[in-house]
Amino acid sequence: MKTSRGESLTPAEVGRLGERVAKAWIRAQGAKVLACNFRAPGGGEVDIVARQGALLLFVEVKTRTREGFGRPLDAVNRDKRRLIRRGANEWLRLLGRRDFPWRYDVLEILLTDGERPRVNSVENVSLEES
Structure with missing residues (x-):
């Protein structure tokens, strides 16, 4: 991916x-972005926290500039899943309740020079240890 000056x-x-x-795509789907790059004390992070109706979304964004290096979802390894879980749990703790629906999603973004960005949404990703 290059800048308008031709630099990488x-x-x-x-x-x-x-x-x-990802934020623009989430908004286009009718969801509201609540926070970006949420960091929990003691570790834990969520790229985007959003709300779609009553559903709370904890979204990890994985961006690539070319294909051929595996699927972006594959980069959400055990350590990354643990960080996302910690971040989401801290968000829920701060809300003071867990009695509403929520899920983990991964947005795969492919940026290619001269083309519109491609977005693939992977909903309800399991963050359990494997």
């Missing part, structure tokens, strides 16, 4: 761009 984006820039695409 850094991995951090690719990630930020992917998260901007």
